Amino acid sequence: MANTSFLQLSPRAQRLLKTTQDFVEQECIPAEAIYFAQMAPIGSTDRWLVVPPIIEQLKAKAKELGLWNLFLPKIYPEGPGLTNLEYALLCEVLGRSFIAPEATNTAAPDTGNMEVLAKYGNQKQKDKWLKPLMEGKIRSAFCMTEPAVASSDATNIRTAISREGDSYVITGRKWWISGAGDPRCKIYLVMGKHHGSKEEPHRQQSVVLVPADTPGITVVRPLPVFGYDDAPHGHCEILFENVRVPAENMILGEGRGFEIIQGRLGPGRIHHCMRAIGMASRALDYHLNRATDPARKTFGKLLHQHGSAAHELALSRIELEQARLMVLKAADTIDLHGPKKAMVEIAMAKVVVPTMALKVMDRAIQAHGAAGVSNDIPLAYMYASMRTLRIADGPDEVHIRQIAQTELKRAAQVKDQLKHKEERERSLRSRL
Ligand SMILES: Cc1cc2nc3c(=O)[nH]c(=O)nc-3n(C[C@H](O)[C@H](O)[C@H](O)COP(=O)(O)OP(=O)(O)OC[C@H]3O[C@@H](n4cnc5c(N)ncnc54)[C@H](O)[C@@H]3O)c2cc1C
Numbered sequence: 150m151a152n153t154s155f156l157q158l159s160p161r162a163q164r165l166l167k168t169t170q171d172f173v174e175q176e177c178i179p180a181e182a183i184y185f186a187q188m189a190p191i192g193s194t195d196r197w198l199v200v201p202p203i204i205e206q207l208k209a210k211a212k213e214l215g216l217w218n219l220f221l222p223k224i225y226p227e228g229p230g231l232t233n234l235e236y237a238l239l240c241e242v243l244g245r246s247f248i249a250p251e252a253t254n255t256a257a258p259d260t261g262n263m264e265v266l267a268k269y270g271n272q273k274q275k276d277k278w279l280k281p282l283m284e285g286k287i288r289s290a291f292c293m294t295e296p297a298v299a300s301s302d303a304t305n306i307r308t309a310i311s312r313e314g315d316s317y318v319i320t321g322r323k324w325w326i327s328g329a330g331d332p333r334c335k336i337y338l339v340m341g342k343h344h345g346s347k348e349e350p351h352r353q354q355s356v357v358l359v360p361a362d363t364p365g366i367t368v369v370r371p372l373p374v375f376g377y378d379d380a381p382h383g384h385c386e387i388l389f390e391n392v393r394v395p396a397e398n399m400i401l402g403e404g405r406g407f408e409i410i411q412g413r414l415g416p417g418r419i420h421h422c423m424r425a426i427g428m429a430s431r432a433l434d435y436h437l438n439r440a441t442d443p444a445r446k447t448f449g450k451l452l453h454q455h456g457s458a459a460h461e462l463a464l465s466r467i468e469l470e471q472a473r474l475m476v477l478k479a480a481d482t483i484d485l486h487g488p489k490k491a492m493v494e495i496a497m498a499k500v501v502v503p504t505m506a507l508k509v510m511d512r513a514i515q516a517h518g519a520a521g522v523s524n525d526i527p528l529a530y531m532y533a534s535m536r537t538l539r540i541a542d543g544p545d546e547v548h549i550r551q552i553a554q555t556e557l558k559r560a561a562q563v564k565d566q567l568k569h570k571e572e573r574e575r576s577l578r579s580r581l
Pocket of ligand 1: 258290291292293294295298299300301302324325326327328374384537540541542543544545546547550
């Protein structure tokens with residue numbers, strides 16, 4: 150288990166960390182095989198109707214242990230009062246299991262959506278949607294990406310939102326909408342554009358609450374990731390045809406969509422990174438186990454006794470710890486200065502962590518030979534899921550662009566410093 154002794158954790162956070170570790174290792178990870186076995190067979194339509202019953206048992210257990218909604222930071226009265234740094238350590242442990250996030254009501258995209266409602270929702274919206282989400286009674290989806298436009302630049306979003314009397318009418322096509330396959334998914338947060346708006350490009354979008362059973366909505370198909378359907382949750386294509394919702398479903402106000410996605414994606418991205426650290430640490434455990442398996446010798450030696458194999462294990466540990474420190478620093482910066490001021494730290498972690506996790510997983514797969522790419526062990530599924538994280542919540546290049554822009558802002562100051570240094574050197578030389 151990862152070392153946290155260098156952090157000054159409160160006694161409560163230490164207790165929660167230990168309880169989370171026990172819950173994940175003793176309850177969630179052993180329950181994964183049951184969870185997957187309880188799902189309807191691949192290809193059957195029931196796959197999108199049946200939620201494995203074991204998840205409800207785990208949810209009840211998590212509530213009993215006080216491991217519920219831990220993600221919502223200290224600033225919200227609805228939350229459990231942890232800092233982002235404290236939650237980062239717990240989230241990392243939760244990320245080791247495919248099902249622990251849902252079992253503790255800390256799974257994406259619900260956490261991001263709950264944070265939006267807690268931060269920007271009015272009381273009525275909170276009562277109607279935040280409350281059942283926080284109780285784990287319903288699930289939600291965030292609908293931004295569209296097949297017809299390059300959605301990593303959200304100013305391209307085309308889905309139309311237009312005001313008609315006391316309603317908003319929404320028309321457009323979205324895809325890769327995570328969670329929309331789940332029968333418990335009852336609410337969509339839909340980002341759209343007010344066509345004809347005279348506002349500047351970042352003030353033309355809004356986010357509206359759309360109940361999933363509103364007439365005019367068709368969930369067209371689930372989109373598999375490298376063949377994995379992620380049922381019953383799924384990533385779906387959704388068609389909105391003249392979908393009418395009451396005007397009171399607008400979040401924050403017309404034209405505030407960018408503000409909302411910035412507020413949502415910051416914490417959401419760092420949660421993905423925390424979970425990815427946990428998943429990578431589990432992959433490294435598999436790697437270590439295989440490299441030291443006494444039953445598997447090649448050319449007279451165990452795997453780890455070949456220098457290059459031991460080297461690979463060490464590299465994974467080094468890279469994992471580097472990335473982990475970046476995530477913890479980003480979480481601490483959010484606590485100290487708020488998510489807006491932590492944007493660069495979050496962006497850097499979002500670029501580094503998935504790439505690191507993929508390398509760690511790839512080495513673990515390689516050490517397992519053909520078994521590594523099978524479904525007998527979870528490494529192939531881990532790898533497929535992790536690969537999406539270099540694209541989802543903003544592709545690497547978009548974060549790198551943001552980091553570069555911030556870095557470039559230092560250029561004038563650096564030039565001044567260098568000029569000053571040269572002047573000082575000249576002045577010192579002239580005195581010799
Ligand atoms: C498993 C999964 C789950 C997802 N869940 C959701 C969800 O729940 N809700 C939702 O709304 N969306 C979701 N998405 C969609 C995801 O957020 C988008 O795919 C992502 O924002 C990229 O948008 P795009 O696919 O339109 O790619 P595009 O915008 O077309 O970009 C394509 C590629 O262009 C390159 N690129 C883009 N900008 C730059 C640049 N500035 N410099 C250099 N290269 C650049 C990048 O390599 C990028 O991958 C999910 C995606 C996946 C794979």
